[in-house]
Amino acid sequence: MQDNRTTTASAAAGPEKVRGRQWLRPDAKPAALVLAATLALIVSMKLVNPAFGSMTQLAAILITSIFLVVASFGQGLVILTGGIDLSIGVVMGIGGMIIAGMTRGSDDMLVYALPTALLCCTAIGVINGIGVAVAKLPPFIMTLSSGTTFFGVGLALTAGSSQQPVAPALQHFMSGSWLGIPLPVWFLVVFAVLATLLQNGTAGGRKLYAMGSSPGAARVLGLPTTLLTIVVYGASGLCAGMAGILLAGYSSSATLDMGNALLMPTIAAVVIGGARVTGGAGIYLGTLAGALFLSTLSTVITILSLSQGLRSVIQGGIIIGALLLQSNRSAPRR
Amino acid sequence: MPVALQVNAISKSYGATAALQDVSFQLERGQVCGLLGENGAGKSTLVKSISGVIRPDSGQILLNGEPYSPKSIVEGNQRGVSTAFQELSLVPTLSVALNLFLPHPERNKLGLVPARKLEQQAAGILEEYGVREIRPSALIGDLPLGVRQRIEIVRAMMRKPSVLLLDEPTAALSDREWLFGLIDKVVAEGTSILYISHKLDEIRRLCSRCVILRNGHKVMDSEVKSMTDDQIFTNMAGRSAVETFTSRASVIRVDAKPRLEVRGMKGPGLEKVSFKLAPGECLGVAGLEGHGQSNLFKALVGLSPVTEGTILVDGTEVSLHSPREALKHGVTLVPEERKSEGIFSDLSTMANISMPVVDSVTRFGLVDRNAERRAVTAVTPSVNLSDRFLSYGIGALSGGNQQKAILARALISGAKCLLLFDPTRGVDVGAKQNIYAMMTAFVRDGGSVLFCSTELDELVHLCDRCLVMYRNAIAGDVPREELSQDRLLSIASGFRPGSATMPASRVGDVQ
Amino acid sequence: MMAQPSPWYRRLGGGALPAILLLVLMLAVYAVYEPSALTSFGIGNLLNNAIVLALAATGLTIVVLTGEFDLSGAGVVAICNVLAATLSMGSLGSMGTLGFVLLVGLAVGLVNAYLIAILGLQSLAVTIGSLIVCQGIALIILPAPGGEVAEAIDGVTGDIFGIPYAGIMMVAIALGWTFLKNTRWGISVYAVGADPVASRLSGLDVPTTKFLALVLAGLCYGAAGFVYSAEIGSGDPRISDSFLLYMFAAVAIGGTSLMGGRGGVLGTLVGVGILTVMQKMLFAIGVAEYYTNIFNGLIMIAAIFFGQLSPLVARIAHRRPA
Amino acid sequence: KDTYKVFLNMSYSGNSWQAAAANGIKALAATPPYDKMVEFKTVISGTDVQRQISDLQSMIAAGADAILFYPLSPTALNRVVKQACEKGIAVFTYDVTVTQACAHNVSSITARYGANTAQWMVNQMGGKGEVVFNHGVAGTTVTNTYDEQAYGVFKKYPGIKIVGDFYGNWNDATSQEEVAKILAAHPNIDGIWSVDGSYGSLQAVINGRPDRLVTMAGQSNNGYRLAIADPAMQAKGLKGVSSSSGPSVGGYAFKLMMEVVTGKTKLEQQNVEFPLPWVEPQDVKVCPGEDFVDGCNTFPADKVSPLFLDTALDGKTLPELSIDAVQTGNPKPGATIQPLPPVKYADTLPGINCSDCTAPADWLEPNLVKPIPVPN
Ligand SMILES: Nc1ncnc2c1ncn2[C@@H]1O[C@H](COP(=O)(O)OP(=O)(O)OP(=O)(O)O)[C@@H](O)[C@H]1O
Ligand SMILES: Nc1ncnc2c1ncn2[C@@H]1O[C@H](COP(=O)(O)OP(=O)(O)OP(=O)(O)O)[C@@H](O)[C@H]1O
């Protein structure tokens, strides 16, 4: 019997030897890196142009990032479940159009207009959700089609033009400040906190991660996948509507196509923030960082005074650079 | 005897986890060496290091006396090492034939892969290895797990390796003799085999030697014959226990309404199934793979369509169209396919387990981590899952530990009726005892268990009664006192009590 | 007893079958309402309208099959278009231009492939970056629409013996893919998309498979850019976002799963057909203006929806108790 | 011939400019006598050039008599335009142009917007100050042409410093965001030059630096016109000119096309210039009613959105239109089509409205505004 129990003693060390708590949750790493990249952008710009990076400038960046921050929360939730929402741009336009059309430049109707606009946008999201969850249509086609369809409906109803100015109260909200800090920045902070809690603190959020991680297991376990899917797309519609209303307030009027330019950035913000496109991974803090990064980047690009071609090359290059920062070659590839 | 494989002091860490530390052993030509260890001991990691899937951090390997450090699994294959993996490595959307010939199927002059020809060849190979009932053009994803396990094994063997690594090859097999026959044959041809299993009887049947790992270290390397079960067990777990089944008294509550009653259930792959499951009862389901057990389990929670029949829970007729409804009626399923239907691989083990109760461990709408931990740690001891795994992503856990987590999740859900599909698959001996104890305690507290297993001795020892499925129908209902492996096997193979005709096909008529 | 669609069904394109039926139906409606549809002028127009999208979506399909995304297609088409418009009249000539734009496609494909397949970055994020860079380069090369492509390139929109080149290219794509799909690489494309882990354990080279797919896609985009230049006869640095969306829509309508592993180029060609004929058909039956948008959306949903029903029907039909 | 099959092909949809132009054209097509004469159909192609080509092909196949369209590219549609001409179809573009010689381009692009507005700003600023440059859409001929003219003028005055520039995409929201960001980096800007998005730009300045406004040139949004004429705003330094090509060019092109198709007018040249709107603060005159009469050119704030384009209406050439007409596409009750004044032919600009031609020698110079001497 060649029993070598001599090693038994040291065996106890084994995997128990776990290092102290990691200072950063692994899923917060991309968020931290992207935030760092954002700061690096600001600092390097400040070196080039000392006028850059003043408090007003930072406030301007934050205020103009608010649309992206709000809309990409919804996009992030959808992506978390393994879907995608391509109707966000259209829904933003519709939200803004409803607000403009109902308030007609006075504050009287605002209390009715706000819920109506949000409700309509949520309803479009819910329709998306039903298409995806019940009819089992691929999210890409479902949301693309519903975007196209509702754009057509919006055109037919408004003949394509924004008829009326937006309620002054909304405009004041977007340009006012409290305690020396612009109201939209307050809004941004509150929204970010709520969104983080919702996505990463609640039981519902947890279930979304489960669903995105393994739809099969979620089904076997009896998670309400249909309901959650519908809720998530509804939330995306709601966020898009909210972003649309804010944008309408900001520019004091609305057009149906005003959200189109924001669709791609919402997706970009989510994936740059470290979320996985196929679902199940990524935190809202990452999305927030991604949105702030993109907003800062576009400010920097604006300040650079280059031809649009060069701006694009630099912008795209910096996005890829930020991704390279996150790459982890030693990590096992899935 | 010449040494086929020599492993010298290899180590491998995943982050802070040292999966292997200074492990050395050697495998002689024509030898079957057992590799034993608790879940997470590092067995699969060792196999992956040898097969070229991962590269060890340090140490070296000699193959037939020559240095061997495969950069890829293909290189391993070329050098004569092939593997049947624990988490099967077949591509679900490809045909059986293509899977067999991956990664480099034959090409014709045009560079095309001739599907027909490969299917013919595959048919020949499957025939040669005694897998007769599979059509080579069938997609892997359409086949039951047990059949996939066979194909995985055949694929490893057909390459005629000099070193064959089998990582828990019998986990999903109900017909182990098939494998034993093949192993005997290839060993006679001079192949060396590293054989991983949690089943001691298999080790005793096949292996002359065994290596035991614990927490990444080799703790024992010895002749099997010279070891008692108790010694092996002590080496694996560091404490003494024996793999035994303590007989227990029946706790069936005969007076109560049946917890679950199924009448004339029909559906795809299910023929007129009826049975009753009382509170306090552990009802077994036996059968060779592909005879409808998994359809039955799935149909009971609405994952497989039911065309006819009724289901009653506690005497009232209910519809269980989805796992969600089933859970509302206190019925929950521990599924067969851990990888795609069990785990949420991106979530921590804690979150995986707490999922059914996550709604109730909240405070102010937010998940209360302390309450969550309390709820989870209340059930983990029953499945012997160490608390230190709770903060890990479940994807980083060993297969057996993942299985324990899923069982813990079923317990935490508060269901009164557990449908356990092979709950001890891939679970180590110690943990098995815990799972048995868990089941025993569960029925003692008035719960009901419907229990399917590929290991007949489990059924024989744990069940109050055992249903045997054959060709998608219930072919026998064996009461406790008549339970024996032979009896179950004969019914499962199609022998009717009192009939002497041989069944047409041994493993179902999958054609 | 194994439930599975019969081989003939799968060979006919599996999930794409209902899409084919829808396409035929739409073509029939179009032909009834627009008599000139079936003239050689009408058919030629249709094929020429479809070929650019077909080439680009083919490239995208291959990438999507491996389980990745690629948004750079629209950017590559833009660069190749402005290059064709600035170079083809010069010393490079038309063949030289073709070679050059294919090289550009290849180059972008290589960069994407390196970042995605070798470094393991997320494909969607990376290709958003490369899309923006490509659009920028196109703007630098040609800041405003203009230029002219050589006569010979223009000829791509013509025909030979009455058969439009676009039709020949369409057939070539179909045959080419049928060939590629059955090579070792083609098989690994499907395997890698369906289950990367199992593919790796089976010994397939996952990074190389993805690498080649992304590079091949780059080439397809280059070719698309070349044909696009022939179609419009000039250069335009801006290519709309909607082109990108149509690429993806064609892939999805054709029955390719955006999660990878399922589908194929033949289906994509059908998807391209549906998107192209849809526009023509709606015009012919007099659906105009805002309703075009609404119908566009609804037809896309319908195409997918029927596509989903059919395997179900086939399964049920096949599943009769033995 | 007493009925004509006429197609309007829009490309973009969903923004105010395109909507107002299309609605104006629709209203005119429904105004007697065209309501009986014209079989009118609108087609939206979206932003994909190939779709526009496909739709134009469909129109040819459908036997159009006349096609009025907003081209997505000056060159990409040439082939299909030629096909249409060969079938004897009258092909007109509005606002933007094609270089195919057989098409009629109706546009203000040759009216030197860039040079005139830049010169106006220079004059107002006394030849010095910090200017922000709001480009239109990158990669379009219009933007490049205007940019070249405006840059040329600003460059002549060493005191003018262009401290920032951005692509506002002819969009107010985008322009507002960008100006807000630039203002934070360059708090002392004196002027903003833009083609469109000027109301948004102004909003950004009002929000960021309320007590010191700027000199501006830009689009004719109603809110912008009211602001430049507002004494309170002027007191804070706002000086603005409202110009830029308006949606009425669409209606004008339609009327002209119909006159040509019905033989009332014969065009001697292909390219027609639509007069550039030009409203300085003292020219702003608020209308009492729903349309432009007696030279009024602006509406009260409560009547329309601040983004409403006053140039959707045109008192001189398009008296048939009213607010309602350009917002809904319904004809103004009681209106009938009035004859057009004589046309002004446009300069040729290579790559814009012709291919083998030369531009006039002075095409970068202002022709409406007299330059001030360079201060020393
Ligand atoms: N990809 C990975 N990332 C991190 N840790 C891992 C990974 N794979 C394995 N481990 C860890 O390495 C250790 C050994 O795992 P391994 O899979 O080799 O166990 P095993 O002996 O095969 O167990 P089982 O009997 O359950 O299959 C475990 O602690 C496991 O958590
Ligand atoms: N969708 C289906 N349609 C028709 N027959 C099916 C379908 N799914 C499975 N079957 C058949 O039903 C039978 C039972 O399959 P099932 O997966 O339940 O086997 P099993 O005994 O649970 O296998 P294992 O022991 O390997 O888990 C098989 O013969 C299978 O071919």
Ligand SMILES: [Mg+2]
């Ligand atoms: Mg293992």
Ligand SMILES: [Mg+2]
């Ligand atoms: Mg089974």
